[in-house]
Amino acid sequence: MPKQRLPTGKLLTLAFHKPYDVLPCFTDPEGRPTLADFIHVPGVYAAGRLDKDSEGLMLLTADGGLAHRITDPTEKLPKVYLAQVERIPDEAALESLRRGVWLGDKRTRPAQVRLLPQAPSLPERPVPIRYRKNVPTSWLELTLREGMNRQVRRMTAAAGYPTLRLIRVAIGPITLDGLQAGQWRMLSPEEVAAIRQPATSPA
The missing domain is CATH 3.30.70.1560 (Alpha-L RNA-binding motif)
Structure with missing residues (x-):
């Protein structure tokens, strides 16, 4: 993916389309494919997991409060x-x-x-x-x-x-739209704010 100019002084959040057979972490002692093969953004960490044999949307963030919102089941996102x-x-x-x-x-x-x-x-x-x-x-x-x-x-x-x-x-309001396997994009402040909105109960 082409290099992007990263904003400074902000808590970055990314949307990533994890390919099949990639571990949802940045290091692996066995040398298997990880997030580090696709994402070279300092300070962000996966907010939640997606199994090696599963594909699709992951969110990575440097914002601990946002990571809690995404991963804590009591938030019901x-x-x-x-x-x-x-x-x-x-x-x-x-x-x-x-x-x-x-x-x-x-x-x-x-x-x-x-x-x-x-x-x-x-x-x-x-x-x-x-x-x-x-x-x-x-x-x-x-x-x-x-x-x-x-x-x-x-x-x-x-x-x-x-x-x-x-x-x-999809995770909350964020979807895979526009992301091919292995691609990531930066979330806008508006998208991050939308994730923070209280979840509504399912119909």
């Missing part, structure tokens, strides 16, 4: 995911995901979940998912307001529909 799953969930399965499913000894919060009528327009993943000839796939859009470890994958698996590909497309 919505995060939107697209999940390609094995088979086609019926309405009962979708409703169970909406109500919340048990993951170990904890039940997930109510979520917004819908079955997409067709596959979203997305670039191919560098490592294609493993297709099984006799097993169809479908796409779900899920909006969560918490951040349990590998939550979307665990939720769909618990409902009987394992996730094959997972992309986070």
Whole structure:
């Protein structure tokens, strides 16, 4: 990505489109791809995680208060995911995901979940998912307001529909729009202010 002139004296916040197979951190003793391969901005840190085998939006910031707003589940900031799953969930399965499913000894919060009528327009993943000839796939859009470890994958698996590909497309008001995999952009003061706005409850 072309070098950008960075503002000085400000707490910077970036939106980054994390590619598949990239760790959500800046260092790795095993030498695997990390954020440092794409982002050369001093002082910013990932506000939240996105698993190595997942793709999509991450926010990085030098503002500790903003990072808390993004990551603390009590803030209820919505995060939107697209999940390609094995088979086609019926309405009962979708409703169970909406109500919340048990993951170990904890039940997930109510979520917004819908079955997409067709596959979203997305670039191919560098490592294609493993297709099984006799097993169809479908796409779900899920909006969560918490951040349990590998939550979307665990939720769909618990409902009987394992996730094959997972992309986070929005965090609060910030979306992936205009960012290709591996690209980042600086958030404007207005966008940062919008993240700080209190979250509204899901319908």
